[in-house]
Amino acid sequence: MTKKQIWDYGSALESTDHIQLKNRYDLFINGEFVPAVDGKYFNTINPSNERKIAEVAEADKEDVEKAVASAQKAYQKTWSKMHPKERGKYIYRIARLLQERAREFSVIETIDGGKPIRESRDIDVPLAAAHFFYHAGWADKLEYAFPGRVVQPLGVVGQIIPWNFPLLMAAWKLAPALATGNTVVLKPAETTPLTAMKLAEIIQEADLPPGVVNIINGAGKTGKFLVNHDNINKIAFTGSTDVGKYIMKSIAGSEKKYTLELGGKAANIIFKDAPIDQAVEGIINAIFFNQGHVCCAGSRLYVQEGVANEVITKLKKRMESLIVGDPLDKNTDIGAINSKMQLDKIKMYVKLGKDEGGTIHQTECLIPKKGYWFAPTIFTDVSQSNRIVQEEIFGPVLAIQTFRTVDEVIAKANNSPYGLSGGVWTDKGSKIFKVTQDIRAGVIWANTFNKFDPSSPFGGYKESGVGSEGGIEGLFGYVNLV
Amino acid sequence: MSQRINIKKTYKLFIGGKFPRTESGRYIKWADKKETTVVNICRGSRKDFRNAMVSARNASNEWTSRTAYNRAQILYRVGEMLEGRREQFMADLTLQGLTNKQAENEINKSIDRLIYYAGWADKFQQVFSHVNPVSLPYFNFTLPEATGVVAAIAPDDTSLLGLVSIIAPVIAGANSIVILGSETHPLCSISFAEVLHTSDIPSGVINILTGYRSELIEHFSSHMDVNAIIYCGNNSDEQKLVETNAALNVKRVIHFPIQDWSNDKHQNPYYILKYQETKTTWHPIGF
């Protein structure tokens, strides 16, 4: 994938012969895999070579009805009657089973979604297991999270997750919902259903009572049926801001609760007293991690003018050692773009950036003919009014601006309808605390970026969403406090 | 055909992740009520306690340097291992006079209690930390921090549940412990040590001794490197001795009277807090 050098790493492919994948996956309703009522299936493909991996049942209105009914029954008859500590034990089982089958899940996540095996192996799967493990412990301790209140579950929750971290998002949704005593109907993204299906297998292995978790597949249509179903007490959604707004409108007037985790356009700020080499690494992690398919990606860089040259020079050099390639290659840093649709969107924005007068810089890398790929890209000579600076691209594209004073950069960082995350790089502690105090975003990373933990709440301000996930704050969305 | 002879178990101490005999070479004869089974329990000495303290202190850094998540997983694994050894504990508990039903209850409660505290290991910090709104431009936060090494005299009237109920919150809070098991019901102390040995817990974090309370309580409570001392019992002379000795280096004193440990009110995060110090840090906010 890269130009010939003195010493090439060569390929180091992760083997796939140990995984178990079926050709066809049905809907997981009431503890069993059942075909859709109208027998329809859709394909899921490997974005690195456009080949079909499996076919997956597509849930229509009746299937959604069945799933919700199953979740309701499970809630009323089993789950709500169970002692919380026993609910916790089921969730612990899921965590431990996921740890035992970690490698298989990493490989399937990579094949289905396009992310590098190194990331799915080292980040997605361990973090997903950790989410289940952390939340399992809360099941019988909720009175301490909400002192002075009696804690009740909501009932049946509908959950819709995106394609950028398929397994991890499933964990972020399922774990707190179950720990707080709710039952679930989950809809994975249509381009990445497989790890959720494997998770359904683990749920069976863990002997979770049937109907507590139901997983149905489909696209926007399926999601609509779920959102609009009368017997769903709460909707949890992660995805684009547009769809988030649609959901708010759809459930307006109903009593349904909702939490939304939407888009972002995070400002990553480098001051001249920052540890520069580490800040450059931080930029790489902020925007090129997971091909930039991250809602909290540091997609706007603000670098203080005095160190701008040094930072940009070092950034370009560092980008040269990023390896774009086969996601199953352990040395790949940047995998495949998740879908043709997303690739087209990225291309559109990059063209727009050029048309609007930005200076583009991309690394030279060999792009294979098949599959969806995009080289890491940075734009300089852009300003706050450029569309590529305002709008979320969701790809490996960074827009760079300089700033002179701290007031200026805080104003620019906040000058956005989004408010999910931000980053600040400086050696001075007091500056960190002042900047984090003034930036209007839900997660601020100081001298780091894109760090996640089940105990650390994650959620956005403004159009980046409402509500949190993780930690005590993340439990609020799934309980009724009486 | 001659009868198969059983291999009898040797009861040793658990110090530094190993099973040494007591350096004193002395023993306590323990027998069940019917006197069908007689075993020699180690009569732990002050030197054994001293060695255990060295292990516990050395292990303290290792244990506090692990992530809370790791400690939670290890505690969970102790639960896994105990679950897997039910039969052994059933045998120990019934031999020590419990009915089958009582023994089963005690084992279930012990396992669930370990799982309970495993779940707190990575959460109590969130519940008991605070960011304080001081009236000055400072970021001010308060965190709990492990007190260090805890010495403990376990409840005497239970063999397993009391032991587990004392150990779990201490460990969940990132401390290490040297505990003297029940004198009259010593069998589970040793069996539990075997469970710990297979649980990924770093050597020296938990040390279990057996012996005479009357001989050891002086040393447990006076050792200058002990940060907190737990005394379980109703003997007011012993309690006074512990409190007096604690004054030597201002040990934290925690006293549990004889109580029914199977009551769930005896598992809660405030028990973890008993073995935590509080640290408050100030940092300016400004450009």
Added chain:
Amino acid sequence: MIEDWDKFDIIKKIMETTSIQKTKPIDQVNIQERVARLFSRSIKKESKIQALHLALSMIDLTTLEGKDSEGKVKQLCYKASHLHYKHPELPCVAAVCVYPTMVPIAKKELEGTEINVASVATAFPSGMANINAKLDEVKSVVDAGADEVDMVISRGRFLKGDYNYVSDEISLVKNACGKVHLKVILETGELVTLDNVQMASDIAMEAGADFIKTSTGKVSPAATPPVILTMLQAIQDFQIKTGKKIGMKPAGGIGTAKEAIQYLVMIKETLGDDWLSPNLFRFGASSLANDILMQIMKQSTGQYQSKDYFSID
């Protein structure tokens, strides 16, 4: 004896007026994360064999013990040029590194080979001696024909904040070396923090080091990955500032081929391919060579090896 007192004074004056720039900030947690990411590279098959050969050619085979003798050094030199009796096609190591009194023996044994003779000097390993004695030692080593000198910095003075003294000392030693290539040992285990490592690296390079080296191998910890990455970044910054390429030598505690390959990855992705050469990178090690040989044999035969089949010197 210092011959050129005038030169010394001039140098001293220059050094006193040039202030050592405050070292730039460095973040330890981030460095450790970058190290972890670099170490996650997977090097297999052809690439691994290539790396192993490259690593072999970068070794400074070292013996620095109080009990060294003529016999020990002779055997070491033979091993240096004959790594495996069945495989004469393997590359030779870059150099042998010995105490000053052993230099003449090493020179004689390695005559006709491409292998350099490096000698420690300046009261190695502690550096606690009078400046005159240290310079005399350097001179004697140079006269005996050493190709490379490995000096130690004065750590006590550094930690005290006497950066000018530390810098002066290096300049004087460089002066005494003449054309002989100078490696400056920072003894990073005693410097403890990455800030100190970075500062010491900067001082050494500004004062004329051809190579900066982590450790004497007598103090633990010796060469650790975060320290090495810090030094590589300092070398990169020095190149950006002055255009000069300074070499790097991690020493002590590197015993396995796996570690050696990880460090090659680190160099490649931080400094670039130019540094993948014995001219700019060395491993200070004694048992590393055999571990690399074992890995080479494993790669070509497919079987895990036993130490019995690899000569110890």
